[in-house]
Amino acid sequence: MYAGVMKDNVTTRLILENVSHDYGSLAVLRNLNLAVMHGEFLVLVGPSGCGKTTLLNILSGYIKPVSGNVQINGIIRTVYQQDGLFPWLTVAENISMSLRDVKDKSLREKEVKELIALIHLEGFENHYPHQLSGGMRQRVELARVLAGDSDILLMDEPFSALDYQTRLRMRYELVRLLSKRKRTVVFVTHDIEEAAQLADRVLVLADRPAHISKELKIEAARPRNPTDDAVIEATKTILGELGLHSSVIKEL
Amino acid sequence: MAGTMSSATLPKKTTVQSATAKKSNRALSYVLPVAVLLFFVLGWWLISHFNLFPAYALPTPADVVKSFGEEITSGRLYNDVIASLWRVAVGFILSAGLGIPLGLWLGQHLHARQAFLPMLNFFRFLSPLAWIPFAILWFHIGDKPAIFLIFMATFFPLVIATMSAVSTIPAIYFRVAHDYKYKGAELLTKVTFPAVLPQIITSLRVSYGISWVVIVAAEMVGCQDGLGYGIWEARNGLRLDSAVCYMVVIGVLGMLIDRLLIQFTKLPNVRWGYER
Ligand SMILES: Nc1ncnc2c1ncn2[C@@H]1O[C@H](COP(=O)(O)OP(=O)(O)O)[C@@H](O)[C@H]1O
Numbered sequence: 001m002y003a004g005v006m007k008d009n010v011t012t013r014l015i016l017e018n019v020s021h022d023y024g025s026l027a028v029l030r031n032l033n034l035a036v037m038h039g040e041f042l043v044l045v046g047p048s049g050c051g052k053t054t055l056l057n058i059l060s061g062y063i064k065p066v067s068g069n070v071q072i073n074g075i076i077r078t079v080y081q082q083d084g085l086f087p088w089l090t091v092a093e094n095i096s097m098s099l100r101d102v103k104d105k106s107l108r109e110k111e112v113k114e115l116i117a118l119i120h121l122e123g124f125e126n127h128y129p130h131q132l133s134g135g136m137r138q139r140v141e142l143a144r145v146l147a148g149d150s151d152i153l154l155m156d157e158p159f160s161a162l163d164y165q166t167r168l169r170m171r172y173e174l175v176r177l178l179s180k181r182k183r184t185v186v187f188v189t190h191d192i193e194e195a196a197q198l199a200d201r202v203l204v205l206a207d208r209p210a211h212i213s214k215e216l217k218i219e220a221a222r223p224r225n226p227t228d229d230a231v232i233e234a235t236k237t238i239l240g241e242l243g244l245h246s247s248v249i250k251e252l
Numbered sequence: 253m254a255g256t257m258s259s260a261t262l263p264k265k266t267t268v269q270s271a272t273a274k275k276s277n278r279a280l281s282y283v284l285p286v287a288v289l290l291f292f293v294l295g296w297w298l299i300s301h302f303n304l305f306p307a308y309a310l311p312t313p314a315d316v317v318k319s320f321g322e323e324i325t326s327g328r329l330y331n332d333v334i335a336s337l338w339r340v341a342v343g344f345i346l347s348a349g350l351g352i353p354l355g356l357w358l359g360q361h362l363h364a365r366q367a368f369l370p371m372l373n374f375f376r377f378l379s380p381l382a383w384i385p386f387a388i389l390w391f392h393i394g395d396k397p398a399i400f401l402i403f404m405a406t407f408f409p410l411v412i413a414t415m416s417a418v419s420t421i422p423a424i425y426f427r428v429a430h431d432y433k434y435k436g437a438e439l440l441t442k443v444t445f446p447a448v449l450p451q452i453i454t455s456l457r458v459s460y461g462i463s464w465v466v467i468v469a470a471e472m473v474g475c476q477d478g479l480g481y482g483i484w485e486a487r488n489g490l491r492l493d494s495a496v497c498y499m500v501v502i503g504v505l506g507m508l509i510d511r512l513l514i515q516f517t518k519l520p521n522v523r524w525g526y527e528r
């Protein structure tokens with residue numbers, strides 16, 4: 001079932017060439033050029049309403065940009081900003097959604113079992129989402145997009161609805177899961193610390209119409225603590241770029 | 253270990269209460285309504301005992317119990333109950349079987365909704381009793397006019413409830429369904445329908461309540477048997493003891509069937525709709 005070996009020789013997963021997008025008269029994206037490498041963890045940071053969700057929708061092929069080219073190499077799964085689990089399905093049934101084209105039932109069950117063990121939710125297979133805490137629900141969402149043979153994960157502020165401590169825990173959880181199941185990730189957030197902790201590469205988007213105002217590579221190994229030097233350094237750089245560091249804020 | 257850790261974070265719905273407090277609470281939930289019932293019957297008995305109303309206008313509890321015995325031994329009450337249940341069941345199944353699919357379809361098509369909503373609302377606000385002349389003209393006497401009236405009383409509210417439930421399904425569910433390739437009939441049965449099922453169950457309970465009210469009126473004019481006809485006949489024979497006995501049966505049966513319908517809300521895959 002995971003016979004996508006040939007595909008995995010691909011070095012570029014997503015390519016945007018000169019992409020622009022408008023909603024009616026509202027210019028949202030302007031001349032974006034972007035290549036997402038295989039296995040890369042790319043984080044997009046930008047203020048609310050600057051067009052991050054729109055950009056993800058273009059990357060997934062859900063909306064066609066007004067102009068420019070989009071190339072997608074691989075199977076995409078998305079974690080949305082809103083709660084995307086089906087409340088009428090159990091944890092196990094929600095995760096199986098990713099395995100709908102796997103015909104062999106025992107194979108499907110084995111994979112679901114493995115994923116539930118991976119997210120440490122053994123014993124909750126038959127619980128429904130409303131019976132879980134926010135962090136547990138988010139782990140199920142992660143298991144669902146990791147199930148089967150997806151290549152690219154798009155994540156739209158997946159942890160923004162969680163409290164700070166749960167959010168921190170989920171970052172480590174995500175890093176751990178990705179070390180078990182390698183994926184290419186495009187992760188959207190407005191949380192700068194989150195970007196600095198997770199990313200191989202951070203793209204800072206400027207306010208509408210969005211364009212890439214800064215690119216930042218972070219080499220440090222994961223998992224990273226919020227207090228690691230590399231994370232603090234990157235946080236400073238991003239804050240500076242967004243004009244939110246005290247050294248650049250002159251007057252309020 | 254991970255399991256126990258996670259269960260500690262599981263949100264609890266029930267408030268903390270000692271086991272004994274819970275038990276006495278449950279006992280109270282039976283004792284209180286029975287006490288109210290006993291007071292009600294006692295009041296009734298006092299009023300009739302001291303002849304505050306003339307005897308022909310208010311039967312005594314003892315009269316009603318006696319007439320209960322008569323109706324049961326003659327087998328008439330049993331026949332009437334079966335006749336009414338049958339009409340309600342057929343009318344109700346017909347209107348749910350047609351109304352829910354129509355509601356699902358309308359909910360998904362904005363223009364169809366715009367086109368039909370005023371007409372549906374018009375019929376919804378038309379009392380089903382207004383159809384009585386047509387019911388009798390078209391279907392004469394027997395089960396059919398009663399079934400027709402129940403259909404007219406429940407079909408429109410069911411369509412409208414299902415339709416508005418569908419049109420308010422959060423867009424995120426359809427987005428996820430799109431990602432996981434749910435299409436056509438599968439989208440309808442595995443996404444749209446389960447997403448509105450909690451609301452459909454609620455509206456089924458409401459429209460069952462309507463049909464139980466309507467059946468009594470329908471049987472007073474279009475039938476030769478049934479609970480409504482029983483009351484009508486009791487009135488014609490000035491047997492109010494018998495009328496009260498039928499009223500008790502109608503009320504109690506209505507409550508029992510509603511308890512049955514409530515069971516649907518306990519299905520595990522609809523609980524989410526009632527708990528948040
Ligand atoms: N479907 C749409 N139609 C019209 N305007 C939209 C639509 N989706 C988003 N917008 C607008 O485009 C801008 C960018 O939205 P979005 O991509 O959701 O931003 P972000 O995810 O960064 O908060 C916002 O001003 C938003 O109001």
Ligand SMILES: [Mg+2]
Pocket residue numbers: 052053054081156
């Ligand atoms: Mg967004």
